[in-house]
Amino acid sequence: MKIEQNPPREKWVELLKRPQTTVDDLEQTVDDVFDQINNRGDQAVKKYTELFDGVTLTDLEVGKKSIEASVDKVSQQLRSAIDVAYENIKAFHAAQKRSPVEIETMPGVKCRMEFRPIQKVGLYIPGGTAPLFSSILMLAIPAKLAGCQEIILCTPPQKDQEVHPAMLYAAKKCGVDKIFTLGGIQAIGAMTFGTETVPKVYKILGPGNRFVTAAKQRATKHNVSIDMPAGPSELMLAVDDSAHADYVAADALSQAEHGVDSQIVIVSNSNAFLEDVDQAIQQQIKDLPRKDIAEKAIENSAFIVLDDEDEMIAMINQYAPEHLIIATRFNDKLSKAIINAGSVFVGNLAAESIGDYASGTNHTLPTNGFARQYSGVNLSSFQKSVTFQEIDKNGLQNIGRSVEEMAAAEELFAHKNAVRIRLNDLDKNGK
Amino acid sequence: MKIEQNPPREKWVELLKRPQTTVDDLEQTVDDVFDQINNRGDQAVKKYTELFDGVTLTDLEVGKKSIEASVDKVSQQLRSAIDVAYENIKAFHAAQKRSPVEIETMPGVKCRMEFRPIQKVGLYIPGGTAPLFSSILMLAIPAKLAGCQEIILCTPPQKDQEVHPAMLYAAKKCGVDKIFTLGGIQAIGAMTFGTETVPKVYKILGPGNRFVTAAKQRATKHNVSIDMPAGPSELMLAVDDSAHADYVAADALSQAEHGVDSQIVIVSNSNAFLEDVDQAIQQQIKDLPRKDIAEKAIENSAFIVLDDEDEMIAMINQYAPEHLIIATRFNDKLSKAIINAGSVFVGNLAAESIGDYASGTNHTLPTNGFARQYSGVNLSSFQKSVTFQEIDKNGLQNIGRSVEEMAAAEELFAHKNAVRIRLNDLDKNGK
Numbered sequence: 091m092k093i094e095q096n097p098p099r100e101k102w103v104e105l106l107k108r109p110q111t112t113v114d115d116l117e118q119t120v121d122d123v124f125d126q127i128n129n130r131g132d133q134a135v136k137k138y139t140e141l142f143d144g145v146t147l148t149d150l151e152v153g154k155k156s157i158e159a160s161v162d163k164v165s166q167q168l169r170s171a172i173d174v175a176y177e178n179i180k181a182f183h184a185a186q187k188r189s190p191v192e193i194e195t196m197p198g199v200k201c202r203m204e205f206r207p208i209q210k211v212g213l214y215i216p217g218g219t220a221p222l223f224s225s226i227l228m229l230a231i232p233a234k235l236a237g238c239q240e241i242i243l244c245t246p247p248q249k250d251q252e253v254h255p256a257m258l259y260a261a262k263k264c265g266v267d268k269i270f271t272l273g274g275i276q277a278i279g280a281m282t283f284g285t286e287t288v289p290k291v292y293k294i295l296g297p298g299n300r301f302v303t304a305a306k307q308r309a310t311k312h313n314v315s316i317d318m319p320a321g322p323s324e325l326m327l328a329v330d331d332s333a334h335a336d337y338v339a340a341d342a343l344s345q346a347e348h349g350v351d352s353q354i355v356i357v358s359n360s361n362a363f364l365e366d367v368d369q370a371i372q373q374q375i376k377d378l379p380r381k382d383i384a385e386k387a388i389e390n391s392a393f394i395v396l397d398d399e400d401e402m403i404a405m406i407n408q409y410a411p412e413h414l415i416i417a418t419r420f421n422d423k424l425s426k427a428i429i430n431a432g433s434v435f436v437g438n439l440a441a442e443s444i445g446d447y448a449s450g451t452n453h454t455l456p457t458n459g460f461a462r463q464y465s466g467v468n469l470s471s472f473q474k475s476v477t478f479q480e481i482d483k484n485g486l487q488n489i490g491r492s493v494e495e496m497a498a499a500e501e502l503f504a505h506k507n508a509v510r511i512r513l514n515d516l517d518k519n520g521k
Numbered sequence: 522m523k524i525e526q527n528p529p530r531e532k533w534v535e536l537l538k539r540p541q542t543t544v545d546d547l548e549q550t551v552d553d554v555f556d557q558i559n560n561r562g563d564q565a566v567k568k569y570t571e572l573f574d575g576v577t578l579t580d581l582e583v584g585k586k587s588i589e590a591s592v593d594k595v596s597q598q599l600r601s602a603i604d605v606a607y608e609n610i611k612a613f614h615a616a617q618k619r620s621p622v623e624i625e626t627m628p629g630v631k632c633r634m635e636f637r638p639i640q641k642v643g644l645y646i647p648g649g650t651a652p653l654f655s656s657i658l659m660l661a662i663p664a665k666l667a668g669c670q671e672i673i674l675c676t677p678p679q680k681d682q683e684v685h686p687a688m689l690y691a692a693k694k695c696g697v698d699k700i701f702t703l704g705g706i707q708a709i710g711a712m713t714f715g716t717e718t719v720p721k722v723y724k725i726l727g728p729g730n731r732f733v734t735a736a737k738q739r740a741t742k743h744n745v746s747i748d749m750p751a752g753p754s755e756l757m758l759a760v761d762d763s764a765h766a767d768y769v770a771a772d773a774l775s776q777a778e779h780g781v782d783s784q785i786v787i788v789s790n791s792n793a794f795l796e797d798v799d800q801a802i803q804q805q806i807k808d809l810p811r812k813d814i815a816e817k818a819i820e821n822s823a824f825i826v827l828d829d830e831d832e833m834i835a836m837i838n839q840y841a842p843e844h845l846i847i848a849t850r851f852n853d854k855l856s857k858a859i860i861n862a863g864s865v866f867v868g869n870l871a872a873e874s875i876g877d878y879a880s881g882t883n884h885t886l887p888t889n890g891f892a893r894q895y896s897g898v899n900l901s902s903f904q905k906s907v908t909f910q911e912i913d914k915n916g917l918q919n920i921g922r923s924v925e926e927m928a929a930a931e932e933l934f935a936h937k938n939a940v941r942i943r944l945n946d947l948d949k950n951g952k
Contacts, residue, residue, distance in 0.1 A: 114742075167926050168926055168927070168930050170923070170926075171922070171923035171924075171926035171927045171930075172927065174627075174920065174923040175923060175927065177626075178626035178627060178630065178632075178920075179626075181624060181626045182622075182624060182626050182632045182634075185622050185623075185624045186622050186634060188619070191613075191616050191617050192616075193612060193613060193616045193881075195608075195609035195612045195613050195880060195881035196605075196609060199609065199875075199880050199881065201609075201613045201880055201881040201882050203613075203617060203882075203899065206859075206860045206861070207860070208893065208894050209838075209860060209861070209893065219932060220930075220931040220932040220933065221930065221931065222931060223927075223930070223931070224927060224931065256930055292893045292894040293894045307741070307742065310738070310741070310750070311545075311738065313889070313890060313891070314894075315891075315894040315895060319741070334946075336942055337939070337942060337943060340935065340938050340939040340942045341939050343935040343938070343939075344933070344935040344936045344938070344939045346935065347933060347934070347935040347936070348933075374935075374938065378934060378935055378938075379932070379934050380934070380935070384935065407640075425909060428637075428907065429637045429638070429640060429907075430637070430640070431907050432907070432908075433907070433908045433909075433910070434907060434908065434909045434910070435909075435910055436909055436910065436911045437911055437912065437913075438943075439912045439913065439914065439916070439917045439943055440910055440911060440912045441912075441924075441939040441940050441943060442936075442939065443924055443928055443933075443936035443937070443939045443940055444630075444910070444912060444917075444920060444921075444924050444940065445908075445910050446924075446928075446936060447923070447924045447927045447928065447936075448920050448923050448924050448927065449626060449630050449632055449910045449912065449920065450624075450626035450630065450632040450910070451632050451634075451908040451909075451910050452908065456905075458744070459744060460744070460746075461905070461907075462639065462640065462723045463639050463723040463724045463745075463746040463905060464746060464905055465905040465906040465907075466906070466908060468634065468906055468908075470901070474887075474892070474894060474895055474896040475896040475897070475899055476859065476860075476862050476863070476864070476865060476892075476896075477863075477864045477865065477876075477882040477883065477897060477899075478856060478864075478865045478866075478867055478882075479864070479865070479866055479867065479871055479875070479876050479880045479881070479882050480867045480868055480871060481868065481870045481871045481872075481875060481880065482868075482870065483870065485870070486870045486875075489605065489609075489875060489879050489880065490875075491602070492601070492602035492605040492606060492878070492879050493602075493872075493874055493875050493877075493878045493879050495598050495599055495601075495602035496599070496602045496603065496606065496654075496655060496878045496879065497874055497877075497878065499599050499602075499651075499652070499654070499687055500651040500652065500653060500654070500655065501650060501651040501810070502651070502775070502778060502779075502874075503778070503809060503810050503811070504771065504774040504775040504777065504778040504805075504809055504811070504815065505775045505778070505873075505874035505877060505878075506874070507771050507774070507775070507805065507809075508768070508771040508772050508774070508775045508872040508873065508874045509872050509874055509875065511767055511768060511771045512768060512771075512869075512870055512872060515765075
C-alpha cells in the first residue's frame with residue numbers, strides 16, 4: 091500500500107478522484123422503455139421483466155398471503171434485530187418533525203410555513219444476492235412518519251417470482267401499502283407513469299444500479315422528483331494514533347466488500363498508524379467470503395498522511411464523503427468543521443455498519459461528492475413546505491406602498507393595481 | 522366566460538389541464554453548448570452571448586464601480602420599498618433556521634442531525650423588459666442567511682452590456698459576491714463547469730425561460746443540483762361571496778399579465794359571484810398596459826362552480842397550484858386541508874402581489890403541479906443536513922448483536938466483523 095505523504099493541495103483532485111460513471115449510453119434505452127410503459131402499461135412492464143430479468147411474472151403485486159406468511163419464515167433473532175433497528179430509526183426520524191414556522195414580519199403581516207406530506211411515494215429496493223430489508227426500513231419509516239398516504243415499493247423478483255421474507259417482514263412492519271416484483275428501468279417507469287396495476291407516484295426514492303440511476307434521472311422529466319443521484323458507496327476515515335488499527339481496518343473492509351468500485355480514503359497524521367492499518371487489513375481480509383471484491387476495492391483505496399489538522403478538515407470537505415469515520419483526539423474540532431459529508435461516525439466504537447443498520451440515522455446518503463449539495467434521506471425527503479400569508483388592514487397599510495412601488499418598477503401594473511384597489515377601499519372607509 | 526357547473530371528478534383532469542411544455546428539442550443544443558463551455562471556458566461563453574443575445578461582452582463580470590454607482594441611480598422611493606421587502610423576507614427566512622436535532626435512540630447511542638450551508642451557489646435571474654430585482658431578494662437573502670460562502674449571480678446583459686441599477690442595488694444589499702452578465706444556456710453552463718472568470722457552483726437556483734429550464738435539467742447530469750423545474754406561473758382562487766369580486770378580478774389580472782401562458786383557475790360555490798368577477802375583469806382589463814397579454818391568459822382561464830366545500834379542497838389538491846388565494850367563510854378549514862400548493866394567500870386583503878414582493882414568503886415556487894412534491898425556495902434550499910452518531914460501550918452492547926444479525930442476513934460479513942471485533946474487545950476487558 092502506497093502512503094501519500096502530505097500531498098500539496100494541487101494534487102488533491104487527482105488523489106481523491108472518483109471513477110467517472112456516466113449513464114448517457116442508457117438514455118435511449120430508458121426513453122424507449124418509458125415510452126412503451128406509458129402506452130401499454132402492465133403488458134410492457136411484464137415484457138421487460140422477461141427480457142431484462144428473465145422472469146415471467148404472473149402477478150406484479152405481492153399478495154397479502156405471502157406478506158402475512160413472511161413473519162413465520164423469518165427467524166426470531168432476525169425479527170428482533172429488525173425490530174430494534176425499526177425503533178431507533180423511527181425515534182431519530184420522528185425527532186426531525188418540525189413545527190410550523192410563524193412570524194409577523196410587519197405589524198399586520200403574518201407569514202407561516204407548514205409542512206405537508208408528499209401524498210404518493212415510490213420506494214425502490216435493489217435485488218441482488220442479499221435481501222436489503224435495511225433499505226426498506228430507511229425509506230419506509232420516514233415515509234410513514236411524514237404522513238405519506240400511499241407508499242409503494244418495487245424490488246426485482248427472485249427467479250421464483252418471490253420476494254425474500256425478511257423484506258416482506260420489514261415492509262409490512264413499516265406500513266408499506268403495496269409491493270411489486272419489479273426491478274430496473276421498468277420499475278421506475280411503472281411508478282413514473284402508472285399502469286393498470288402500479289400506481290403513479292409523485293416522488294421515487296431509493297438506491298439502485300446504473301439502469302435505475304439512469305431511469306430515475308430521466309423520470310424527473312416526467313413530473314416525478316427523486317431523492318438524489320446514486321453512485322458507488324464510499325467511506326473516508328480521519329484517524330490518528332488514538333484510533334485502533336484493527337477497527338479502522340474492519341471498517342475499511344466493510345466498505346470494500348460492497349463492490350469493486352467502493353471508495354475508501356484513509357487520512358491520518360501518523361504514517362506508522364497507517365502502516366498498522368494496512369497490516370490489519372491484510373490480516374482480516376483473508377477470512378472474508380467476499381475477499382476478491384474487497385481486495386480490488388482496497389487496491390484502489392487511498393492512504394494519505396496529513397500532519398496538519400486544518401489540512402485534514404479541508405480534505406474532508408473537498409472530498410465530501412458519503413460516510414466519514416472520525417477517530418482522533420480532536421473529534422470535536424473535526425465535527426464542527428465538517429461541512430460536506432453524508433453521515434459521520436464519531437469515536438472508536440462507532441462502526442459504519444452500526445449506522446448502516448440500526449443507530450437511527452439514515453443510510454440512504456449522497457455519494458460521488460453529492461454531499462456538497464444533497465442531504466441524505468431524512469424526514470423532510472417525504473415532505474414539502476407550504477407558505478401562508480395573512481394580511482390585515484394595518485398590514486396592508488404598512489406594506490401596500492412598497493409593493494406598489496416595486497410592481498411599478500418591474501412594470502407589472504396589474505400587480506400594483508391589486509394592492510391599489512384594496513388600499514382605495516381602506517381609504518374610503520376611513521381606515 | 523363559460524362557467525363550469527359542478528363538474529364531476531372524471532372531468533377534472535381535462536378541466537385543469539396545463540399546457541404541455543417540453544424541452545426535449547433543446548437537449549442537443551444544451552449538450553453542444555455545455556461541451557464548448559467545458560472545453561473553452563470564457564471564450565465559448567462570450568461566443569454564445571454574441572450568438573444568442575446579440576451582445577459582444579468585453580467583461581463578463583460587473584465591476585465594483587458599477588455596483589457602487591447603482592445606489593444613486595435608484596430612486597429613494599424604490600430603495601425604501603426594496604429595503605422593506607428585504608427586512609420582511611429576511612425575517613421570515615431567518616425564522617426558518619433549525620437547531621440541531623439530537624436524541625439518544627438507545628442508551629449509549631446518540632444520533633444528531635446538523636445543518637450546513639451549500640458552500641457555492643449560483644443564482645439565475647432572467648432578463649426581459651423589466652428588472653427582476655425582487656427575484657434577487659428571494660434567492661440571495663436565504664443564501665446569505667444559510668451561510669453560503671460564495672454566492673454568484675448571472676443575468677443576461679442589456680444591449681449596452683449593463684445590468685439595471687435596481688438589480689445591482691438589490692444584489693449588493695443581499696451580499697451577492699459576484700455578478701455576471703450572462704443569460705440562458707451559457708449562464709447555466711458557465712456555473713456548471715466553471716470558466717476562467719465564472720466560478721463553478723454546487724447548486725443553481727432561480728427562474729428562467731425554456732432554454733434555462735432545459736439547461737438546468739441537463740446540469741443535474743454534471744454534479745450540480747437545482748432548485749426545481751420551472752414552468753409558466755399560475756394562480757388558483759377559491760372564493761365564496763364573502764370575497765370582493767373586484768379584488769378577485771385584480772388578482773386574476775395580476776396573474777394574467779405575466780404572460781399568455783399564465784394559468785388562472787377560479788373556484789367558487791357561487792355562480793353569481795363568478796359572474797361578478799367576470800364583469801370586474803372586463804372592466805379592469807381595459808386600462809392595463811399589458812392588456813393584450815392579459816386577455817389571452819384570461820381566455821384560457823377556468824371558472825368553476827363547486828357547491829361542496831370538500832370537493833373544492835379535493836380540486837385544489839389535485840391541481841396543486843403555485844399560488845392559491847382563499848377568500849371564503851371557511852378559510853380555516855381550507856388552510857388545514859391544503860396539501861398541495863406553493864404559497865397560500867388567506868383572506869380578502871392578501872393580494873398575491875404582496876407575497877410576490879414583500880410579505881416575507883418566497884416567490885420562487887413550484888409550478889406545473891410540482892407543488893405535489895417540491896417546496897418553494899426556502900432557507901433549507903441553501904442547506905443540507907449531515908448526521909452524526911456517537912456510540913459508547915453501553916451503546917455498543919445494546920445495539921451490537923442486532924447489527925451482527927442483520928449484517929449476516931444481508932450476507933455482509935465484513936459489516937458484521939466491524940462490530941464483532943469491537944464487542945470482543947469489550948468482552949475481553951470485562952465490559
